[in-house]
Amino acid sequence: MYLSRVRVATEGLDRRKLLSLLHGDAYSNHQLLWRLFSDDPYRSFLFRQETEIEQLRLGAEPRGLPLFYVLSESRPVAVPGLLDAESKPFSPVLTTGDRLVFRLRANPTVTRKTETGRSVRHDVLMDAKTQCRQQGGDDPEDVRHRMEEAAIHWLADRSAKAGFTLESAPQVTAYRQHENKRKGAYIRFSSLDYEGVLKVTDLDLFNQTLRRGIGKSKAFGCGLMMVRRA
Incomplete structure (x- = not known):
């Protein structure tokens, strides 16, 4: 690599x-x-x-x-x-238990079933915003907190299979919605930047994560996890 x-x-x-x-x-x-x-x-x-x-x-x-x-x-x-x-x-020498500072731009999504039973992928932050308002949460600060919490949970939920744990809640910034036209059709996705500290729990899985990336939209600049020692 x-x-x-x-x-x-x-x-x-x-x-x-x-x-x-x-x-x-x-x-x-x-x-x-x-x-x-x-x-x-x-x-x-x-x-x-x-x-x-x-x-x-x-x-x-x-x-x-x-x-x-x-x-x-x-x-x-x-x-x-x-x-x-x-x-x-690129051949980092790592061991299980290493603590690393990471940066990740990801496309966090969640799949929901419609009334017809069809599975539809949604932007995690917009989904959290919708869920919050459906439950009566209209305060902008409450909505912002739910959106940030959902973004962090999305990464935390994937960490075990990716070979690491989060040492603390990462910072989430630079939320952006993208729209690109390709062959007459529009491709829409969102991206979010994460920055924090992780601990390697499974070396083989973590090395695969570094090489393969995390989440969707990898062809559009998402998924690459950049790390350095804490």
Whole structure:
């Protein structure tokens, strides 16, 4: 596995693609990053989009453009004039019981059955908001608390099968609803950022989690868990 930091050379983009990039079009950005893996017939990478706010290398100034962190099975190949990739092997040496600071952008969803018995997937936060109001909770602070609580429970409920436990309630921020048009149809999903401290409980499962990601919408920049030692 390889972890890469990818920058975009804007001279390689036409106006339409540049606007899509700046507007955070997750599907277009996924297609753009796939050009780093032109020999791969299927998506074998996870990615997370950030903004250039950090010092990238000595003498390099942030440009306010998107920057991507990409975890992949094969080493990405830079696309001259378009994509620059700084890569390093990803093989963390971990043990059961390790405490790690993590960052995760996820698409938390819950499945509910309709009156006809059909299963429909819902945004966890919007579902919690609906449930709260149906139960008579109209106070904005109560609704906000229920939404945040539902988001935390979503991650906590998946932690055992993912090989870790949460040391405390993580921070949840940057909730965003996305809408992308693909082949004439609209794709809608939401994303939420988690940040906190976890403890590794099952090393094999946790290593799988790092490589495979968590939750839905991985092709749209969700699921990649980034970790460092606490």
